[in-house]
Amino acid sequence: MIPPIASKFVAGETPAEALDHARELNDRNVAAILNLLGEHYDERRPADEDAEAYLRLAEDIGAADVDACISVKPSQIGLDAGVEVFRENVERIVEYAADRDVFVWIDMEDHTTTDATLRAFEELTVEHGGGVGVCLQANLKRTPEDLERLADLPGKVRLVKGAYSPPEEVALTEKSAVDEAYRDQLEYMFEEFDGGIAVGSHDPAMIDRARELHDEHGTDFEVQMLMGVRGDAQFDLADEYEVYQYIPYGDKWLSYFYRRVAERKENLLFALRAVLGR
Numbered sequence: 646m647i648p649p650i651a652s653k654f655v656a657g658e659t660p661a662e663a664l665d666h667a668r669e670l671n672d673r674n675v676a677a678i679l680n681l682l683g684e685h686y687d688e689r690r691p692a693d694e695d696a697e698a699y700l701r702l703a704e705d706i707g708a709a710d711v712d713a714c715i716s717v718k719p720s721q722i723g724l725d726a727g728v729e730v731f732r733e734n735v736e737r738i739v740e741y742a743a744d745r746d747v748f749v750w751i752d753m754e755d756h757t758t759t760d761a762t763l764r765a766f767e768e769l770t771v772e773h774g775g776g777v778g779v780c781l782q783a784n785l786k787r788t789p790e791d792l793e794r795l796a797d798l799p800g801k802v803r804l805v806k807g808a809y810s811p812p813e814e815v816a817l818t819e820k821s822a823v824d825e826a827y828r829d830q831l832e833y834m835f836e837e838f839d840g841g842i843a844v845g846s847h848d849p850a851m852i853d854r855a856r857e858l859h860d861e862h863g864t865d866f867e868v869q870m871l872m873g874v875r876g877d878a879q880f881d882l883a884d885e886y887e888v889y890q891y892i893p894y895g896d897k898w899l900s901y902f903y904r905r906v907a908e909r910k911e912n913l914l915f916a917l918r919a920v921l922g923r
């Protein structure tokens with residue numbers, strides 16, 4: 646069982662708990678992105694097992710009355726075991742989910758995986774006429790070109806600042822430079838994309854910029870935030886825009902919880918307050 650202190654950021658160990666959390670969010674107009682925790686499997690077996698778990702999850706979502714999609718990590722479904730393992734599994738998941746009208750996001754991991762991830766996305770989104778989304782990281786120097794490459798494709802693109810620490814040959818390392826790049830890239834998306842824009846950020850400044858660009862260009866966008874982060878803002882934004890909460894679940898919750906606390910010390914306080922009920 647997940648201890649109360651971690652349950653602010655992780656929905657539970659089972660898909661049933663994640664779906665229950667999704668239903669509660671749906672009642673407040675927020676949709677769900679479900680992610681089974683797991684990454685960096687060097688061997689095929691665990692990657693195949695997690696791919697199977699995603700098929701079952703897509704089945705459950707398809708059969709349930711719940712507004713939810715799924716998000717997978719390439720190294721969770723085989724990229725570290727071999728690019729062909731990842732390709733086989735991601736194709737399987739996207740096809741199975743598409744048959745059940747379930748949208749699939751592909752998360753972006755460290756910069757060495759960008760090419761393989763984008764190639765898979767490009768092929769799958771064309772084959773399925775959308776139904777697939779990919780994440781791009783504003784801190785990578787290559788991202789403006791990647792956005793150009795994706796602008797005319799169906800599907801969605803989630804723009805995030807970037808959770809990894811790539812070397813400075815390939816990435817912006819100053820926070821202010823990353824923020825500026827994020828704004829520029831958002832602007833490009835609103836100018837060049839027909840839709841499918843997802844703002845994956847908790848930053849009020851980036852969300853305000855997206856609102857301004859939406860007013861200027863009329864293009865719709867969705868906001869995506871993590872479970873346990875700015876929960877009230879998620880509900881407030883859902884009165885006006887499409888909002889998705891990214892919901893991790895599964896038995897590998899401990900390292901995810903540590904990561905949330907390590908990246909922002911206040912998260913520990915939040916979690917403690919939630920446990921203490923104040």
Ligand code: FAD
Pocket residue numbers: 751752753754780782805806807808809845846847848849869870871874875891909912
């Ligand atoms: P930051 O730059 O961290 O913070 C800016 C401001 O946002 C803060 O000053 C504060 O006002 C507000 N804020 C931020 N965190 C909090 C908090 N805990 N509580 C209150 N206010 C806060 N990264 C990847 O590399 N690949 C992915 O596939 C990926 N997927 C993601 C999916 C989603 C839905 C989200 C939300 C993020 C994802 N990320 C991913 C992580 C992302 O790259 C950033 O590391 C992370 O979102 C932190 O950047 P930020 O834009 O939220 O704001």
